[in-house]
Amino acid sequence: MLEIKCPYCGKRSQNEFSYGGDGTIKRPALGEEISTKDWDDFVYFRDNPRGKHTELWQHVSGCRQWFKASRDTATHEIFSTCKMNEDFNE
């Protein structure tokens, strides 16, 4: 079982968390002209990297906060976590 460090609650079991997808996706700016392909890429297409990956997680059975996690998709090692408005301290 993985232990994930919630930036608000500290180390908790993976059971309490929910994966929220790729944490690197940026929504196109409001009011900006955007091609159908760019919109398609934003909504549907994701990379599937092997190795270090920035992800979103939610402490759904705890404080219910979203946060960012840097995780190795091959080994499942979690390098660090941080609040949504912070950057990783690595």
Next chain:
Amino acid sequence: MSDTNISALQFDHKIGLFGDHEDKQDLLKISEIKNLSIFQVAKFRKSDVQSNQIKIDGLSLPQENPLISANENIRILWIGPETWLCILTNSNLKNLISSACNDNDFAITDLSHSRATVEIKGSHTLDVIKKGSPLNVNENVFKEGNCANTTYNGINILIDFISNNPKTIRLYALRSFGGSFYHSITDAALEFGYEGV
């Protein structure tokens, strides 16, 4: 508001001795706590109020996990950033919250009828928790005066560590999960023997 006719566990909670109770002196005691007034207090994101300056019945709002502020009338549990659960023993004390927390800065939601509350008391209390919850309840990590949102057999619960001697905790689950949750707890307690009170 909190004086309901039918408590959340009225048809589940049984009085008596259960499980491996024979010839044991220090049995677990499991009870349903009724008629609590439970309010969620959440500070609005746009509010400029410093929540650490707010006092409810003389108690500060805890600012981080897993802290609790408590007196004989009210327990204030940190359940998230700028979010607290205020548990009152008497519904007439609701004005303590509304007078301290201006409704321009805080959302106050009455959750009194939406929770099933189980209290476990006895030396094996934490063993019962360990059987269903991934929370680390070892001593010095989770102790008296702490609270935590976690799961018990997959059911979201809030644990309030009331006292270390005798070990007493209160568990809050959504009312609709109350029966299932209660049976999870009592199944786990059979091994130690328990008294439903």
